């Protein structure tokens with residue numbers, strides 16, 4: 362680990378963006394700098410109710426502490442094409458290796474009569490909530506509501522930071538954002554991932570636009586910046602934000618989709634709450650004109666793939682990735 366403090370991930374107070382008062386341009390400039398140099402930043406002053414977060418954390422501990430049979434009652438196999446529900450430890454792979462984590466997948470709560478659900482669109486539908494922990498439903502829906510509002514505010518900052526109209530992303534990409542929300546539990550004790558090659562989540566980049574992560578106080582998140590792994594330790598009352606592949610693509614690589622990985626360095630379980638604020642499923646993803654050349658971090662990337670070679674909608678990109686692991690999510694051939 363480098364000792365140099367110039368590799369510290371920036372902490373940005375976003376209250377002026379969220380409240381729409383004060384100086385959003387100053388906040389946007391800080392976000393722009395962080396996106397160019399790190400692809401990661403912490404936010405404080407985000408306005409998301411701390412009590413709500415703590416209650417969600419409490420019921421999540423309650424859920425994961427149950428026996429496996431009870432948790433399996435909402436297994437992902439029951440979520441069908443909506444891609445919702447519980448997966449057990451080892452049930453998800455990163456680069457072909459099983460992750461040492463379990464979790465629950467949630468998304469926007471859409472009923473069967475919603476047009477996209479009726480059309481059989483993958484990743485759209487209703488959630489699987491645990492019936493034996495009834496509070497979880499309302500907490501998850503309140504939390505995803507608050508995070509969706511926060512996502513919209515941050516996207517205005519990202520628009521401004523690129524010298525675009527503040528509504529640029531809302532107009533072209535996120536009028537109906539694809540929302541994925543995952544609660545993860547990384548059990549303890551963990552093996553040393555450096556020697557045992559067993560990560561909670563192996564090295565990867567996120568697929569979409571913007572990820573907003575709440576991590577508990579355990580630590581263990583690492584970010585690959587300028588070829589070095591650095592720690593992104595928990596900071597009370599903050600969220601960690603990072604850029605996904607689509608924003609990297611749209612900005613010609615000027616905003617980096619930065620590789621990261623996680624393990625549990627403690628002797629108790631580690632919880633995290635990953636909220637993915639991603640483009641509309643049907644939005645065509647196209648680069649904007651930006652000064653300077655396209656920057657391709659293909660060589661730095663875990664998959665040695667270039668996001669700049671992709672063309673199509675966000676749905677095409679996402680399904681191309683996840684249907685390798687979940688073949689049932691392939692598009693229906695009409």
Ligand SMILES: O=C(O)CCC(=O)C(=O)O
Pocket residue numbers: 543545562567574576582621623633634635
């Ligand atoms: O659990 C974490 O801290 C991060 C999870 C993550 O990187 C992901 O789900 O994409």
Ligand SMILES: [Fe+2]
Pocket residue numbers: 565566567572621
């Ligand atoms: Fe991630």
